[in-house]
Structures are given as C-alpha cells and as structure tokens.
Amino acid sequence: MNLNDDLLLRYSRHILLPDVGVAGQTRIAEASVLIVGAGGLGCPVALYLGAAGVGRLLLADGDAVDLTNLQRQIGHTTAAIGMNKADSLAHSVRAINPEIDVRPIREALSGAGLQRVVAEVDLVVDASDNFATRHAINRACVQFGKPLVSGAAIGFSGQLAVFDSARAESPCYHCLFPDHADEPELRCAEAGVFAPLVGVIGTMQAMEALKYLAHAGVPLVGRLLLWDGLRTEARVMKVPRDPACPVCGQATLQAG
C-alpha cells in the first residue's frame, strides 16, 4: 500500500507510535478481517477497526436493528431500526472511513459459508452471542489456521481471549469451553447487559486485533481475561492447550 498525504494524516497518530509506525499501519491496511456479529461487541470492534484503517472488513449479521439494541449497540441509529445490522454498521463505518472496503454479509454465517469466508481473511473476531456460533467459528479458525479474537459480555461481566492454533502453545476456544449443548445459555434479552460493558470488551477485542495485525506488543494468547465491571476488577489467568481437545488436539489435526 502507498500511504498518500491524506492517509498519512488520517493515520498519523498510529504512525507516531514506535510499536506501529508506517510498517504496522501498512500491515493493518493490507489486512482483511471478518467480524461475526454486528451487535454490542461487533459495533465497537467494527468502528475501531474501520477508523484505524483495516483494509477490508467483512461484517456478518442476519438480524435487524431493534429498539432494544440502541441502549448499547453504538454503531446503529434510531433511523436504522428495521434495517439489517450488517448493512447499518457498514454504513456507520463508511461514514468514518470511506478509504476502506466494508462488505456486509446479511446472514448468520454457518457451515460452508462460514468456512469460505474464514479461509479468505487474515483474522476473525467473534462478536456473536451464542455457543453454537462460537464453536463453529472456532472450528473454522482451527481448520484454516486463522487467529481468533474472542469476546463475551453479559450483565456487568465480560471475558476476552485470543486463540491462534498456528502457535503450539495456544489453546482453542473448545479447550477452554467444551461443547455442552444441554447447558442453558445466558442471553442479554433475558439477563440484561450494562451498556458500556460491551464497549469495554469490544474495544479490547479491537485492541487485540489491531495489535495482532500490526505485530505490536504481546497478544492475549494462552491467557483469558475476566472483567468484573461491578467491582472494576480484571483477572488474567493462563489457559493451556488441551492435548485431548477434539477440535485442535494432535490426533484430530493429523486425522484431518
């Protein structure tokens, strides 16, 4: 990528950072990222990745904007009620940064469609809200060796982790959260969610994604961050790879 004068100005506060610089900003500009979910987490992720100049953003969501979303899903406006969320968020990202390519995918990605899109991007951000989607995204990321920035938020609490199955020490999502299809799932629609919580977790997902793309700092790989918003406390715990994991374990990968 050639950074012309306008782009040098637009990204100047990144370029000033020794950990980013022109080289890091160029890597960000040449990257493509899939964000699954254009809700509470997906909005801040997409707004920051778009503003920061990720060259190609794919936003996937099959839902329409609803009045109950607007308390926290900051990429959508009252005028967008009824509009597909991926379309609405793409519109907001383009208004901030018309220099990048933003492609809405107006469906809840799954199966072969999910695999096809994961295969073509450099990094995936899981901003979805259910276990089935999280596990499907994880399987596709392990299959194609793509880094995955995973976040979740409910009530006043959230969690964050980065998985990179290309690194021997990295667990995958399934190593931490084995599939229990019969486990009841907490949903924002029933449990509630504090508005800025999704901003905190989504913004940290954007931070990890941009760090990863720019090769800046130390990614949150092999660690899980737990955020308690009511007490304003964060805990980071080490999480190992599970050698017997049915998704990323050696036996599975060799068989596949």
Ligand SMILES: [Zn+2]
């Ligand atoms: Zn695993």
